[in-house]
Amino acid sequence: MMDSLRWNSWRPLTLSCPIPASTLPEQLDGGQAFRWRLSDNHEWLGVIGRAVVRLRFRETQLEWCSSDSSSAFAKRMGDYFDESGIQVQLIDQLPWRSDVVLSQAIRSYPGLRILRQDPHETLVGFLCSSNKRIQQIRMMVSSLAQNLGEPIAEDYYALPSWSAIASASATQLKSCALGYRAKFLQGTAHKLKDRPDWEKEFSSLPTPQLLETLQTLPGVGPKVAACVALFGFGRWESFPVDTWIVQVLTQAYRLQGYSAKQLEKFGQAHFGAAAGIAQQYLFASARSGQLGVRLGKNEKL
DNA sequence: TGCCAGGGGAAAG
DNA sequence: CTTTCCCATGGC
Numbered sequence: 001m002m003d004s005l006r007w008n009s010w011r012p013l014t015l016s017c018p019i020p021a022s023t024l025p026e027q028l029d030g031g032q033a034f035r036w037r038l039s040d041n042h043e044w045l046g047v048i049g050r051a052v053v054r055l056r057f058r059e060t061q062l063e064w065c066s067s068d069s070s071s072a073f074a075k076r077m078g079d080y081f082d083e084s085g086i087q088v089q090l091i092d093q094l095p096w097r098s099d100v101v102l103s104q105a106i107r108s109y110p111g112l113r114i115l116r117q118d119p120h121e122t123l124v125g126f127l128c129s130s131n132k133r134i135q136q137i138r139m140m141v142s143s144l145a146q147n148l149g150e151p152i153a154e155d156y157y158a159l160p161s162w163s164a165i166a167s168a169s170a171t172q173l174k175s176c177a178l179g180y181r182a183k184f185l186q187g188t189a190h191k192l193k194d195r196p197d198w199e200k201e202f203s204s205l206p207t208p209q210l211l212e213t214l215q216t217l218p219g220v221g222p223k224v225a226a227c228v229a230l231f232g233f234g235r236w237e238s239f240p241v242d243t244w245i246v247q248v249l250t251q252a253y254r255l256q257g258y259s260a261k262q263l264e265k266f267g268q269a270h271f272g273a274a275a276g277i278a279q280q281y282l283f284a285s286a287r288s289g290q291l292g293v294r295l296g297k298n299e300k301l
Numbered sequence: 302t303g304c305c306a307g308g309g310g311a312a313a314g
Numbered sequence: 315c316t317t318t319c320c321c322a323t324g325g326c
Contacts, residue, residue: 131307181323221324243322245321
């Protein structure tokens, strides 16, 4: 058994652009990260790397404490939540002045940002994402950690390494309820398990080459590659086109008849260097029904 | 280019 | 209870 958790003291999460309580659920459980859950006492519990993190509001102040009291982790927290507020500068460069769909989406989720996750975490998460709801993706990722990951605290596990996934038994993977995604994870794990520096190598690539290289991995197509580039490698110009964004662009932007690739091109051209951030606002608004778009039967592109 | 299989569970009928 | 659908991809 592990020692029980020793939490460091609560401290304010001071962000240049704050995250209000109304935005926090979408921020932590809106489909870009799959490692956060809301506890019974209204705290958010998450795992960042090998640290367990708690988040809560005291009045309007967001506070955090974690199992890692090092200053290095405090810095990691700041990066993770974009404490410098650099994304706000990019949001201002988006065409919200002439785009009422976008401006309404941004107004609906003040403070929403792209979390700076580890590439490994995003690749594991989005390899599980096809044909799944966010809640189910979170469960699959959680099962992977519990069955194959190293314990980091009581009831908390780090995500498994590619090596651990590659050498997992069929029974172990079966118990993670991955379905056909199990072969995606194992296939990618086999290609990356002997490349401990893959994150660094991929990071050095320009975005088009990064997307291309990611798609050489089994289970990684255009959409998953775009998500990993956006959420894991901080490529904010990357514009993932998922089923919700298809609905937004075909309905609210009236781009019927466009292929997924054409919609991606449109997104990059229309939204520019912060296309991925725009995507996150549109995704959140569409999913909450605010744009009047519905998922309906998978509309042929 | 288009079509469809492929876990399994939640949501819808 | 039964059917449909799910932040897609790969293979034909």
